[in-house]
Amino acid sequence: MNLNRSLPCTPMESGANKIVSAQPSLCLCNVSLQLDGHAILGEISLHMPQTGITALIGPSGAGKSTLLRCINRLHDGWQGSIELGGQSVRETDVDSLRRQIGLIAQKPAVFPCSIRDNVIFGLPNQQRKSVSDESIRQVLEQAALWREVETRLNDDADTLSVGQQQRLCLARALMLEPSFLLLDEPTSALDPRSRDMIEHSLQSIASQIPLLWVTHDLEQAKRISERVIFICDGRLIEQADASDFFSRPERMESREFLRWNVCDCD
Amino acid sequence: MLLKFSLYACALLVLVSALSVPVFLLHASMPFWQAAGISSIWGREWYPYEHLYGLLPAITGTLWSIFIALLIAIPCGICAAITASELLPRHLAEKARIGMEVLAGIPSIVYGLIGLWVLLPFLQAVFDMLTGHSLLAAGLMLSLMILPTIMLMSMDALQQVTREQREAGQSLGLDWSTQLTRVLMPQAWPGMRSGILLALGRALGETMAVMLVVGSLDRLPQPFYNILQPAQTLTSRIGREIGEAAFGSIHFSALMAAGLMLAMMGLTISLLGKR
Numbered sequence: 171m172n173l174n175r176s177l178p179c180t181p182m183e184s185g186a187n188k189i190v191s192a193q194p195s196l197c198l199c200n201v202s203l204q205l206d207g208h209a210i211l212g213e214i215s216l217h218m219p220q221t222g223i224t225a226l227i228g229p230s231g232a233g234k235s236t237l238l239r240c241i242n243r244l245h246d247g248w249q250g251s252i253e254l255g256g257q258s259v260r261e262t263d264v265d266s267l268r269r270q271i272g273l274i275a276q277k278p279a280v281f282p283c284s285i286r287d288n289v290i291f292g293l294p295n296q297q298r299k300s301v302s303d304e305s306i307r308q309v310l311e312q313a314a315l316w317r318e319v320e321t322r323l324n325d326d327a328d329t330l331s332v333g334q335q336q337r338l339c340l341a342r343a344l345m346l347e348p349s350f351l352l353l354d355e356p357t358s359a360l361d362p363r364s365r366d367m368i369e370h371s372l373q374s375i376a377s378q379i380p381l382l383w384v385t386h387d388l389e390q391a392k393r394i395s396e397r398v399i400f401i402c403d404g405r406l407i408e409q410a411d412a413s414d415f416f417s418r419p420e421r422m423e424s425r426e427f428l429r430w431n432v433c434d435c436d
Numbered sequence: 437m438l439l440k441f442s443l444y445a446c447a448l449l450v451l452v453s454a455l456s457v458p459v460f461l462l463h464a465s466m467p468f469w470q471a472a473g474i475s476s477i478w479g480r481e482w483y484p485y486e487h488l489y490g491l492l493p494a495i496t497g498t499l500w501s502i503f504i505a506l507l508i509a510i511p512c513g514i515c516a517a518i519t520a521s522e523l524l525p526r527h528l529a530e531k532a533r534i535g536m537e538v539l540a541g542i543p544s545i546v547y548g549l550i551g552l553w554v555l556l557p558f559l560q561a562v563f564d565m566l567t568g569h570s571l572l573a574a575g576l577m578l579s580l581m582i583l584p585t586i587m588l589m590s591m592d593a594l595q596q597v598t599r600e601q602r603e604a605g606q607s608l609g610l611d612w613s614t615q616l617t618r619v620l621m622p623q624a625w626p627g628m629r630s631g632i633l634l635a636l637g638r639a640l641g642e643t644m645a646v647m648l649v650v651g652s653l654d655r656l657p658q659p660f661y662n663i664l665q666p667a668q669t670l671t672s673r674i675g676r677e678i679g680e681a682a683f684g685s686i687h688f689s690a691l692m693a694a695g696l697m698l699a700m701m702g703l704t705i706s707l708l709g710k711r
Contacts, residue, residue, distance in 0.1 A: 244603060269609035279604035282622060291618070292608030339604070346608065 195220050195350060195380045196241065201250035203233075203240060203404075210236050211248065211404045218397075223373065223381045225395035225412065227388065229433045233404040234384040235276075238352045241382070242271045254350060272343030276355040278335035280327035285319050288327045288338055292346050305345070313341035314371040333364025340371065351375065353383040357390070369394055388428065392416050400424050402433040458703075461696040468689035476690075477697070482654045482668075484677070489690040493654045495697060497571060497667035501646065504575020504663065505582055505639050510632060512579075513586030517628075518616065520587070521594040533591060540584035548645035551577045556649060563664050569651030571663040577645050582635035589634065593627025594620055633709050640671075640702045647672040670698045 196218040203211040211233045218224050226234050239245040241252055243264050252259045259267055269292065280288050289306050290298050306323070310316040315337040319330070327338060336356055343351065353372070357365040372381060373394060385391050391398060391412070398415040400407045400423075408421045419425045427433045468476075472489050479490025520532040555576060556568030563572075597620050605619035651666020652673075658665070674691050681688040 242607060244606060265609040265611050267609070268607055273603070273607035275600060275603060275607075277600050279598070279600040281601070281604070281619065292610065342608065 195255060196382070197251075197253040198241075199251040199253075201237070201240060201248050201252060203236060203245060203248040205247070209404055211240070213250070214401065214404075214406045216399055216406060216409055218380050218382060221377060221380055222396040223376045223383055223394050224397040224399060225391035226382055226384045226399045226401065227386070227391050227427075228401040228407075229427070229431070230386070231403075232401050232433070234401060235354050236404075237401070238273065238354055238382065238384060241352060242268050242273055244273075269346045270349050272346065272348035272351045274336070274339055274343060274351065274353045274356045276358055278332060278339045280330070280335050280338055283327065284324045285327050285330070285338060286323040289341050289345055291342055309341040309344045312344055312371060312375060313337040314367045315341055331364070333360045333367070336360060336364065337368060337371070340368065344375070349379055351379060351381045353381060355384050355386060358386065365390075388416075388431070400427065402427070407433070458696065458699055461692055461699055465689050465693035465696050467684075468686055468693045471686050472690070476693075480656060482673075484681070484687040484690070487686065489686070489693075490654075491670075491694060491697060493656050494668045494670045494673045494694060495701075496656055496660075497574075497650065497669040498640070498671070498698070498701065500571045500657070500663060500667070501574040501578055501650065501669055502636065502639050504572060505578035506632070506636065508576070508579035509583045509586050509635060513583050513631070513635075514590050514628060516583075516587045517590030517594060518620075521591045522616070522620070529591075533588065536584040536587050539580075540588065544581060544642055544645045547577060547581050548648035551645060551649040559664075565664060567651070567666070569649060569653075569666045571650065571657065571665065571667045574646045574650040574667070574669065575663065577649050578639045578642060581642060581645060582639050585635040585638060586628075586631045589631025590624065590628045593624035593631070596627065597623045629709060633706050636705055636709070637702060640698060640705075643671040643675040647675045652676055670694045670701075674698075 196216075198214055198216050201211055201214045202209065214237065226237065228234050236245060240248045241254075241259070243259060246264075254262070254267070254270065262270075281291055283291075286306060289309060290301050293301060307316055307320075310319060315334060318334060319325075319338075322329075327335065330338060336359075340356075351372075356372075357368050360368065369390070372383070375381065383391075383395065395412045397409065398412050399409040400415070400421075402423055408415065408419060408424045410420070415424065416428065419428060423433050468489065472479075472487075476489050476491055477495070478492050479488065480492050481488040481490045482493065516532070520529040524532065551573060555573055558568070559565060559570065559573055560568035601619060601623060602615070605615045610618065646669050650669055650672050652668050653666040654668050654673075655665075657663065657667060674694050677687070678691055681691055
C-alpha cells in the first residue's frame with residue numbers, strides 16, 4: 171500500500187490556504203525533509219493552480235530553494251506526497267519529470283558551447299539533429315533574447331552577459347515545453363533592465379503554465395505574483411492571493427515579515 | 437615596486453631555465469651531430485666502439501613503450517576517476533584518492549624491482565618468452581606508474597565542475613550517461629588533458645624502472661608491432677651508458693643527442709596534446 175497516496179491532498183485540508191483550484195497543477199501534502207538529522211522542511215502542504223505566478227517568499231534559510239529541489243527531485247529524501255498533474259512525482263521517471271518541470275537557478279549555468287547548442291541542449295539526440303531554426307527562434311523570443319542573439323547564434327554562450335545568460339537558460343528550459351516552471355531567485359544577480367526583461371517574459375509565459383518563483387524581493391513578489399506562499403523555518407506559514415497577503419496578512423508572522431523582513435516563528 | 441621586480445625576475449628565471457635546457461642539449465650534442473650527421477636519427481646500429489650511433493631503435497622503443505603505457509593508463513585512469521568522483525560514496529572516494537597518492541609517491545626504482553620480481557616472470561610464463569624483458573613489460577610498468585597522475589588529476593577536474601552546472605544538466609532531464617558525456621566530460625577535459633600531459637612527461641623521462649624491464653637490446657622490433665621482444669629506450673640508453681662515456685667524447689655527445697631527442701619528443705607531444 172502506498173501510504174503517500176492515501177494522504178489527504180485537497181485544498182480544504184491543507185491548513186491556512188485561500189487558494190482553491192479545481193485542478194491544482196502541483197499539490198504538496200505534508201512534505202518534510204531532514205538532512206543530517208536537521209529538519210529542513212516540516213509538513214508543508216500547498217496547492218498551485220493551472221497557470222499564473224506564485225511567489226514563494228521567506229527569510230534566508232527558510233527552505234525555499236530546498237522545497238523547489240524536492241519538487242523536481244534534486245533532493246529525493248523527503249517524506250509526504252508531491253503530485254504533479256495528479257500523478258505522484260515519485261512514480262514518474264525522474265528524467266522525464268525534470269523535463270516536465272523546468273528549473274531556472276539563481277546563477278545562470280550555460281554550457282561551454284554555442285548559444286544555439288545551449289538552447290537545444292536538453293533535447294534528445296535525434297530531436298537535436300532535426301530541430302528547426304523556427305523552434306529555436308520561438309523560444310528565444312519567448313525568453314526575450316532573440317533580438318540580441320539572432321546574428322550570433324553560433325557564438326560561444328559565455329560571451330553573453332549574465333542577464334542574457336539567464337534568459338538563455340530560460341529559453342533552454344522552454345525548449346523542452348515544460349508543464350511547470352520553478353524559478354529560484356532568477357533575477358537576484360541581474361541589473362534592473364535585465365530583471366525587467368525576465369519578469370516581462372515570465373509573466374507572458376505564466377499565462378500558459380504555472381510558475382513557482384522564489385524571491386527575497388517583496389516588491390518583486392508584489393509586482394509579479396498572483397499568489398503568495400510564505401514559509402519560515404521550513405514550515406508553511408500562509409498562502410494567499412497576493413493582493414490579500416500584502417494588504418491583509420492573516421498571520422502575525424506574515425505581518426512581521428512584511429514589516430521587518432524577519433520572521434520569528436519559534 | 438620591489439614586489440613587481442621580484443615577480444618579473446622569477447618569471448624571467450623560469451623562462452631562461454626552460455629555454456636553457458634545449459640550448460644546453462643542442463650545444464652538448466653538437467660534436468655528435470657534426471661527426472655523425474642528422475642521418476643517425478634513422479640509423480639502426482649503435483656500436484660506440486665502431487662509431488655507429490643509430491638512434492632509431494631507442495626512439496622506436498621509447499615511442500612504443502609510451503604508446504602502450506598511455507593506451508592502458510588513459511582509459512583506466514579516467515574511468516577510475518569517474519567511478520571515484522561520481523559513483524563512490526565520498527569516504528570511499530577519499531580512500532581511493534589516498535591510495536593513488538601513495539602509489540604516485542613510490543620511487544621508480546621500487547616499481548622497477550616489482551617489475552623484475554612479478555611482471556617479468558608473469559610475462560615469461562604467459563607468452564612463453566625467454567626472460568620477459570620486452571617493450572610490453574616497459575609499457576605495462578610505465579602505465580602503472582602514470583596511472584595515479586592521470587586518475588588524481590581527472591578526479592580533481594571532475595570535482596571542479598560546479599554544482600550549478602551539474603544541476604543545470606540534471607534539471608534538463610539528462611540521464612546519467614548523457615550528463616557524464618555532455619556536461620561533465622567536456623568541462624573536465626582540460627584538467628584531464630593536463631593530467632595526461634604530466635603523466636606523459638613522467639613516462640618519457642622514466643629511466644630506472646624501464647631500464648630494469650625493457651631488455652636494453654639495440655634492435656628494432658621484428659615485425660614492427662612485435663612488442664614481446666627486448667628493446668631499448670632513449671632513457672635506458674642514457675642511464676646505462678652515461679657512466680661509461682668519457683666526458684667530451686663523441687659517445688658522450690651522442691647520449692646528449694639522445695637527451696635532445698627525448699626533449700623534442702616531449703615538446704612535440706605536448707604541443708599536439710594542447711591542440
